[in-house]
Amino acid sequence: MMYLVCLSLITIAPVTDVQAADKPNDAGSNIIITWILSPDDAFIEYYSVLRRSAHDTDEQYIGRNKNGICTFEDNTTQDNIAYTYVIAAVMANGEAIRSEPSNPGRSYPQVFHSGRINVLVCILIFSALVLYFVRRARRDKNLFIRKIAGLAAVEDAIGRATEMGKPILYVPGLWDIDSTATIASMNILGEIAKKIARYDTPLIVTNRWSVTYTISKEIVKEAFISQGHPDKFKNDYIRYLTEDQFGFAAAVDGIMIREKPAANFFIGYFWAESLILAETGAMTGAIQIAGTDAVNKLPFFVTACDYTLLGEELYAASAYLSREPLLLGALKAQDYGKVLALVLLAVITVLAFFGLNLSSIMVVR
Amino acid sequence: MKRTLPLAICLVIGVSMVIQFFIPHPVSLRYNSTILTWVIILTAFALILAIGNVFVHHGHKIVKQQPGWFYSAVTIVSMVIVAIIGLFWGIGGQSLFQKIYLNILSPLAATMFALLAYYMASAAYRAFKARSIESFMLLAAAFIVMIGFMPFGQYIHPRLPDFAEWIMQVPNMASKRGILIGIAFGAIATALKIILGIERSWLGGKD
Numbered sequence: 001m002m003y004l005v006c007l008s009l010i011t012i013a014p015v016t017d018v019q020a021a022d023k024p025n026d027a028g029s030n031i032i033i034t035w036i037l038s039p040d041d042a043f044i045e046y047y048s049v050l051r052r053s054a055h056d057t058d059e060q061y062i063g064r065n066k067n068g069i070c071t072f073e074d075n076t077t078q079d080n081i082a083y084t085y086v087i088a089a090v091m092a093n094g095e096a097i098r099s100e101p102s103n104p105g106r107s108y109p110q111v112f113h114s115g116r117i118n119v120l121v122c123i124l125i126f127s128a129l130v131l132y133f134v135r136r137a138r139r140d141k142n143l144f145i146r147k148i149a150g151l152a153a154v155e156d157a158i159g160r161a162t163e164m165g166k167p168i169l170y171v172p173g174l175w176d177i178d179s180t181a182t183i184a185s186m187n188i189l190g191e192i193a194k195k196i197a198r199y200d201t202p203l204i205v206t207n208r209w210s211v212t213y214t215i216s217k218e219i220v221k222e223a224f225i226s227q228g229h230p231d232k233f234k235n236d237y238i239r240y241l242t243e244d245q246f247g248f249a250a251a252v253d254g255i256m257i258r259e260k261p262a263a264n265f266f267i268g269y270f271w272a273e274s275l276i277l278a279e280t281g282a283m284t285g286a287i288q289i290a291g292t293d294a295v296n297k298l299p300f301f302v303t304a305c306d307y308t309l310l311g312e313e314l315y316a317a318s319a320y321l322s323r324e325p326l327l328l329g330a331l332k333a334q335d336y337g338k339v340l341a342l343v344l345l346a347v348i349t350v351l352a353f354f355g356l357n358l359s360s361i362m363v364v365r
Numbered sequence: 366m367k368r369t370l371p372l373a374i375c376l377v378i379g380v381s382m383v384i385q386f387f388i389p390h391p392v393s394l395r396y397n398s399t400i401l402t403w404v405i406i407l408t409a410f411a412l413i414l415a416i417g418n419v420f421v422h423h424g425h426k427i428v429k430q431q432p433g434w435f436y437s438a439v440t441i442v443s444m445v446i447v448a449i450i451g452l453f454w455g456i457g458g459q460s461l462f463q464k465i466y467l468n469i470l471s472p473l474a475a476t477m478f479a480l481l482a483y484y485m486a487s488a489a490y491r492a493f494k495a496r497s498i499e500s501f502m503l504l505a506a507a508f509i510v511m512i513g514f515m516p517f518g519q520y521i522h523p524r525l526p527d528f529a530e531w532i533m534q535v536p537n538m539a540s541k542r543g544i545l546i547g548i549a550f551g552a553i554a555t556a557l558k559i560i561l562g563i564e565r566s567w568l569g570g571k572d
Binding site: 025026027028109110111112113116119120123126127130134178180181183184186187188189190191207210211213214215218219222235236238239240241244245246247249250254258272273275276278279282293295298299300302303304310311312314315316318322326327330331333334337338341342 | 383386387388389390391404408411412414415416418419421422432433436474475478480481484487488489491492541544545546547548551552553554555556557559561563564566567568
């Protein structure tokens, strides 16, 4: 009560410098209102935001902020209509002190996201590198690529399965086809299927998603056709199991226990089921090759599998297995891209020691 | 034509989606949502093929009385019953479908997840054998982190939890970030290779 009595005796200063401006890099319908807080901010309960356009006869209440906050986003505007805003500072007793009206602000959609220029520059540089090395690969067919143990063992794994007369199991991860890891896995599946097509080895590809099922079926079928053995392809090679994560793990475990594949490939994106799959495979005595870009799951595969493709090796696998010069050229570009990124990181780090912080240029908005 | 058309579609859609990322205009957003709607429609058609595959695979096993055919029968019967219940009696909060999901499927999934603890123990036993300098370092780091994060770690030495945290935040994080940078470039390169038609494994390889 005493507080309210005191409040009624205080005359508070209004907020000043109310500005209305279009929100940058958006699809329109947004105006950002900013103001300088009242010097008596501590006595203010909240700030009411009031709006008026040329078509409105009265001010409209848009929303409110707690005290201490001097920005408000109005996301109910119509594009290309000028609005003026008034901020009313309201005290606990309901008394309101109005500000001067803001400048007229208009919202409109942008055609380019200026906060993503850094991404565009990186894509252009990297694309240029890829195109340059692909052109170079056309001339120089002997680009060097370091040995990747996991991929060198693919041939051995297929050979072992063929000799034992047992199937090869391929799990293309648990993410759908919109994951780059799954796309990379599909490329590897194509190369492995080509090698399998030359022998009479059964293949089992287990899928968690219907789209990966249809794509992996087409890829394997195309691989068999490209090797001149369309007759060896069987629809039963490609299986759809379930979308449930642990239901899928249980089904793949069941296949490993019942059909005893001689070689298991776990290539793609995995979660907790990675260890369940890899340990079951290890118990059945199969040679196991895994590859994932899920950094936290790499230790599971390193522990339980014979060979593991670490991160970027997953993306290099298709080029490595096919030895196609154009793909090897793109791989070179990838390496030079990494060198550029490391140089940039080193330069930014050194500059930070001298008080020049450029890390914001690497932020994607 | 069999190869050119998919490659052309891939190029056009791929490049347009890259351009769309840089344009916040409503037209661009509408284009993006239209493409995503098409993806949902394609997924629905793919699901029909996938369910067909389940029926054919397990039906074949049942007809041929192959080993484990009984499990195939359980799969098909369960799938059909749950689908009928969902289609005709709904999938709302109190429906029979939800009761089946919560009381049968979820506990089964939790059981599979629980197995992870045992698999971790067996994998750790295999990994933590000090056969080389590298595996000894792995063993030592894991031992320090495990003890350091336990409540009695600080009674062994008051700085042990800090040291365990340092292992996680500095050497571990540095190597993780190194891998992540490589992954990012690999992912971009893969996307570019497919969009530009350099990578054609998904079409059965080069011409």
